[in-house]
Amino acid sequence: MKFLVADSTYRVSFFCGGSRNFNHFIDLFDGVFVLHVADWHILNRRLAQRPNGIWGGGVKERLWTAHRHHTQEGLPEHAIVVDATQELSAVVQRILKAAKLAQEAF
Secondary structure (H helix, E strand, O other): OHHHHHOOOOOOOOOOOOOOOHHHOHHHOOOOEEEEOOOHHHHHHHHHOOOOOOOOOOHHHHHHHHHHHHHOOOOOOOOEEEEOOOOHHHHHHHHHHHHHHHHHHO
């Protein structure tokens, strides 16, 4: 991870995904976004549409996600929360706008 973050080939890089051990490397990033779906029913429906074998497609994974969703356990403290129930283009624009503002600050 340190190698990827240190690579200055591009002015801005995005890394997607989640990790339960993010506390070991989150300080390497200039910013962190959390795509948040406030309505559990929407999130559960989205997960249920995933095939078994894809993370979130199994019942155990949805139960784990339900617990984390309701408790908000394990979210990065200073993350920029983005409403992921919006249209995809709005989510992307929100992230790009925040990334541009952060880049201008440096």
